[in-house]
Amino acid sequence: MSRFTRELFRVREFDRRRRPSERVSASLRLDADRAIVKLGNREFFVRSEAFPELSFDVHDFALFGLAIVSSTANIEIDFDGPVSRGAVDALRRLSDAIELWTLSSISKPCVNVSEVVDDAPRDLSGRRLLCMSGGVDSTAAAITAKAEGFTHGLLIAGADYPSSTSPGFVELQARVRRIAERIGLELI
Secondary structure, rough: OHHHHHHHHHHHHHHHHOOOOOOOOOOEEEEOOOOEEOOOOOOEEEEEHHHHHHHOOOHHHHOOOOHHHHHHHEEEEEEEEEHHHHHHHHHHHHHHHHHHHEEEEOOOOOEEEEEEOOOOOOOOOOOOOEOOOOHHHHHHHHHHHHHHHOOEEEEEOOOOOOOOOOOOOOOHHHOOOOHHHHOOOOOO
């Protein structure tokens, strides 16, 4: 093994095990067409035209947004909103995958939840949504999901780009919209 390769593995191993740089509490507030998640001096929102007609018994959508912030900012987050067992399990699997990938640019998500609720029975006849990134894996998953009855795709602004107005995100959004349209999913 070359000196460079040994050093690369050493740096990645260190980055993988680093402790979060801070610990913050997160709260969620619903406001018209959006859910605003505030954590310390940061905040993000999830917006959809469907929000006024939806009820939010579980806040799984906030959990996954918090996981992204935790991973990219290397912070530990305490969240007291109700989340489903399925979402907690999915977050654990995501965390395991990030650890296996040994990515030095992100940390394992560290989100502590205080209220875990049983998964509600799913009505598979209604609207169903999956996240899309515009990549090959996401596109393949979307094709499969469409065949299984999914109706909507979700693209998250602020994960890879600072905002929905960033030129890179605008370009990504156009690409993902074209993919979603070809597959037959409505993009949110």
